[in-house]
Amino acid sequence: MQTPSLVEETVNEELPGVTQPEGPIKGKRRQRLLQGIQRISSSSSLQQLKRSRTSQSPYANRGSLSCVSLSGHHSPFAQYPSGAASPGYLAHTSPGTPTTEYANFEDIETRRAVRKLAHGSSPCLVPNSIALPAELVTNRTRRAPYEFWAKMPDEIRVHILSFLEPKELVRMSVLSKEFHKYCFDGQLWTNFDATDFYKDIPGASLAKIITAAGPFVKDLNLRGCVQVEHEKKTEVIVKACRNLVNATLEGCRNLPGATLHSLIKANERLANLNLTGLPVVSNSTCKIISQHCPQLESFNVSWCKSMDAKGIRMVVLGCPKLRDLRAGEIRGFDNIEVAKSIFETNRLERLVLSGCTELNDQILQTMIHGIKPPVDILTDRPIVPARKLRHLDLSRCKNLTDRGVGAIAHLMPDLEGLRLSGCNAITDSPLEKIVASTPRLTHLELEDLAELTNGFLSKHLAKAPCASKLEHLSVGYCESISDTGMIPVIKSCTNLKNIEMDNTRIGDLVLAEASAMVRSRAARSSTYEARPYVGLRLVVYDCSLVSWTGIREVLSWNAEIRQPSGTTPTYPTEIIGLKCLYSWQQTVDQHTQRVLRGDFLAAGRLERKWADYMQANEEAGLSGAGVRRRRRRAREAQQLHADEEGAGAGRRRARTMASSCAIM
Structure with missing residues (x-):
């Protein structure tokens, strides 16, 4: 006889009118029994049935679950009333109500999946759900961005x-x-250069910037700032700038004279001062400079019409560190006292007197020899200290002759630049002595010297000590110069970088020799990515003997790719920049651009098509049989040349479409 289970006894005790069958409880009766038990699960009569949880339960502590849904249609435990727990779980009840744990049922219909949690995060809660405890929720507050x-x-x-x-x-x-x-901030404006925006900035803004950065400004460049004219604005600038070292006021023609004088007096550390073209500069200004600028090294007063050479004398005597003096087109250089002061100080390294038409042979000799110097009886040369001049500009001083220019010879061993352009009375004689006694000469400008001959170039300049160092040579408008004089110079002066030969009688041989000189001195590169540079600039426009064949020689060398059999191709690293006849210049510029960007094949193709075009033009100009045929070839060559330059891209496309339609 089976002993009744605890559940059956409880049912008999709570339901006295129910008769219990002897056999085991069937399936339907079991379901009805469970429903009845669920209805009475909160009864106080079941407190004695409570037993302790097993130690193997993973949910021994209360609140260990993430959440328990109390909604019937959203929860996976919806088959159970709100007061009952799912099989194998603890039922949470209201405070004061005993909790009951039921054993797992074996029926597969009653099993439910376990809700899994990822890293303790709470899933999306539905209404009537219980969230995680506050101590288990991770604080994910976004950190404020770093204020860099x-x-x-x-x-x-x-x-x-x-x-x-x-x-x-x-x-x-x-x-x-x-x-x-x-x-x-003043530290950003220590160098104030208005070259790029001097036309756009208002005077008020200019004064404001200089006022804010005034104590820090050391280099001030107001070149072309005509808006600096109002007295109040200029006074603000003068009061702010107290530490200037370099000042350029060129072109500030509205600057008041009193303001300029105040600026000079307030900046005693001025080393470079440029007052080019200012109408307010006078001899009084030069006197103030000589008294308040003992550190002055460079002084430029070219084209200042309100002063003369007497002001130059004050600055030369009052500024012991003066090295650079530029006084182009200044009147009064026929004063012997000015020349004497320049000779006695002997500190100048650069002297620019271009356009000083009153300068004559006596004044120039006094600047170099002094007054009545002792003479060496063997060499017939004055015995005086050598001059420290390195750059001398006497261009457009038309009163100078061979006697005055000859004084330069043998007394300027450090001379590097000499400009005598426009001195029409000069012949070869003084120049021969000058180039023979100036071994450091690098720049020589002899433009528009009608008496200059090929003999000076071929016999003296090509053999002078300075031939290997000469970089710049200008003989433009010297109509007597031809291939006879220039070819020896190009052969000997292998370091030339700029040659100006416009309006002379040179021909194609000079261009060929220049190409050969560059070819011999320039190394070649085996790397295609290497880009060449312009190492020699030739100016040959308005030369009647220069033809397109000489121009082609230069273009061909610029784009030459050498590839001997079985070796790696080499490319030029140095090319020639050419300025030639106006009608050819566009082709030359296009060719040079392609070479500079490394497109040698396109440059060579342009050179060949241009040569065909020029040759066809020459043939078209001839008379006799075949004139129409030659003219047709000329037109075809001209079309191909225009296509290569890109000028007729639209026409080329139209012609291509027309030919395609004709073929179709």
Whole structure:
């Protein structure tokens, strides 16, 4: 006889009118029994049936589940009433109500999947759900962004802004007050150069910038700033700038004289001062400079019409460090006292007197020899200290002759640049002595010397000590110069970088010799990516003996690719820049651009088609049989040449489409 189970006894106890069958409980009766038990699960009569949880239960502590849904249609435990728990789980009840745990049922219909949690995160909760405890919820508050610019040191901010151009700094200053403060920091304006924006900036803005950065400004360039005219604005600039070292006021023609004098007096450390073309500069200005600028090294007063050579004398005597003096087109250089002061000081390394028409032979000899110097009886040369001049510009001084220019010879051993262009009375004689006694000469300009001959170039300049160092030679408008004089010079002066031979009688042989000279001195590269540079510039326009064959010789060398059999091809590294006849210049420029970007094949193709075009033009100009045929070839060559230059891209496309339609 089977002993009744605990559940059956409980049912008999709570339901006295129910008769219990002897056999086992059937399936339907079991379901009805479970439903009845669920209805009475909260009864106080079942408190004695409570037993402790097993130690193997993974849910021994309360609140260990992430959430338990209390909604019937959303929860996976919807088959159970709100008061009952799913099989194998603890039923959470209201406070004061005993909790009951039921054993797992074996029926497969009653099993439910276990809800899995990922890293303790709470799933999406539905209404009437219980969230995780506060101590288990991870705090995922987003960290505030790092204020990089605000926490950066001021020195680094200023250093970053120092890479901006002045126009960019002014634009950035309107972003905020903070940027305005840093953009107008004086450390950013130690070098104020208005060359790029002098036409656009108003006078008020210019005064504001200089006022903000005045104590820091050392290099001030206001070239062309005509808006600096109002007295109040200029006074602000003068009061702000107290530490100038380099000042350029060229072209500020509206600058008041009193303001200029105040600026000079306030900056005693001025080393370079450029007052070119200012009408307010006078001898009084030069006197103030001589008294207040003892550190002055460079002084430029060219084209200042309100002063004369007496002001130059004050500056030369009052500034012991003066090395560079530029006084082009200044009146009064017929004064012997001015020449004497230049001779006695002997400090100048650059002297520019271009356009000083009053300069004559006596004044120039006094500047170099002094007054009545002792003479060496063997060489017939004055015994005086050598001059320190390195650059001398006497161009357009038309009163100079061979006697005055000859004084330069043997007394300027450090001379590097000499300009005598426009001195029409000079012949070969003084120049022969000068080039023989100046071994460091690199720049020689003899433009528009009608008496210059081929003998000076071939017999003296080509054999002079300075031949290997000569870089710049200008003999333009010397109508007596031809191939006879220039070819020996090009052969000997292998370091030439610029030759100006316009309006002379040179021919194609000079261009061929220049190409050979560059070919011999320039190394070649086996790397296709290497880009050449212009190493020699030739100016040969308006030369009647220069033909297109000589131009082609230069273009052919510029784009030459050498590839001997079985070896790696080599490419030029140095080419010739050419300025020739106007009608050929566009082709030459296109060819040079292609060579400079490394497209040698396209450059060679352009050169060949241009040669065909020029040859067809020559044939078309001849008379006799075949005139129409030659003219047709000329037109075809001209079309091909225009196509290669890209000028007739639309016409070329139209012609291509027309020919395709004709073939179709």
